[in-house]
Amino acid sequence: MSISRARLDRFISEKCQVNRKAVRLLLAQKRISVDNVIATDIAQPIDKFSVISFDDKIIQQHQALYIMLYKPVGVVCATKDKQHKTVIDLLSELLTADEKASLHIVGRLDLNTSGLVLLTNDSRWSEQLTSPINKVTKHYLVTLQEPLTNDYIKAFAKGMYFDYEKITTKPVILHILSQYQAEVILTEGRYHQIKRMFGRFNNPVTALHRTSIGHFVLDKDLLVGESQFIKLSDLL
Numbered sequence: 001m002s003i004s005r006a007r008l009d010r011f012i013s014e015k016c017q018v019n020r021k022a023v024r025l026l027l028a029q030k031r032i033s034v035d036n037v038i039a040t041d042i043a044q045p046i047d048k049f050s051v052i053s054f055d056d057k058i059i060q061q062h063q064a065l066y067i068m069l070y071k072p073v074g075v076v077c078a079t080k081d082k083q084h085k086t087v088i089d090l091l092s093e094l095l096t097a098d099e100k101a102s103l104h105i106v107g108r109l110d111l112n113t114s115g116l117v118l119l120t121n122d123s124r125w126s127e128q129l130t131s132p133i134n135k136v137t138k139h140y141l142v143t144l145q146e147p148l149t150n151d152y153i154k155a156f157a158k159g160m161y162f163d164y165e166k167i168t169t170k171p172v173i174l175h176i177l178s179q180y181q182a183e184v185i186l187t188e189g190r191y192h193q194i195k196r197m198f199g200r201f202n203n204p205v206t207a208l209h210r211t212s213i214g215h216f217v218l219d220k221d222l223l224v225g226e227s228q229f230i231k232l233s234d235l236l
């Protein structure tokens with residue numbers, strides 16, 4: 001999903017219900033501005049975050065939203081669900097219904113996984129985080145039913161063939177933290193990937209928690225179910 005780029009003339013024509021000739025006239029009369037600069041080019045590219053004014057009245061203004069949420073177990077990573085509470089339902093009252101509706105989830109977690117979930121309405125940002133080219137790391141804390149052995153480290157690093165998708169997983173780093181706990185670092189996100197990888201050792205995952213995505217670390221002051229805006233200065 002990418003932010004659709006549009007031309008200014010098409011936007012004005014649709015929004016103000018005027019034809020393209022009338023749009024040219026409005027521009028010649030200096031009545032349209034984009035991001036506080038008077039527009040002169042009918043073909044000027046705009047996107048949904050461009051602030052567009054007509055006679056000093058704002059006709060488009062969408063704020064880019066970047067949110068970090070501490071997802072509890074039992075909440076579904078979806079925008080709507082008939083059975084379970086969704087991550088959108090958990091978002092604070094600070095967001096309007098329209099803002100909530102504009103959001104998408106950057107890398108889902110399973111129903112019974114807890115931890116860091118990012119949400120945004122800026123698909124350029126989410127694409128950077130999810131594109132396989134960028135190999136963004138995701139850290140998980142995994143608790144297992146059976147004891148871990150060093151054999152896991154090699155098998156995870158080598159990659160595992162998933163017959164259903166006909167792919168071999170990218171190298172996965174596994175740090176053994178204790179007999180039943182490991183940190184797992186992924187650079188991709190295959191369906192139920194961690195559970196399936198431990199499944200190869202017949203070792204069920206009893207708890208799974210995501211602690212970070214790239215340089216975004218779940219804020220230690222955030223309580224389970226809480227969310228907060230990510231500061232623009234932290235985005236880079």
Ligand code: URA
Binds near residue numbers: 193194208
């Ligand atoms: N791997 C899983 O098995 N589940 C998750 O939620 C994330 C990674």
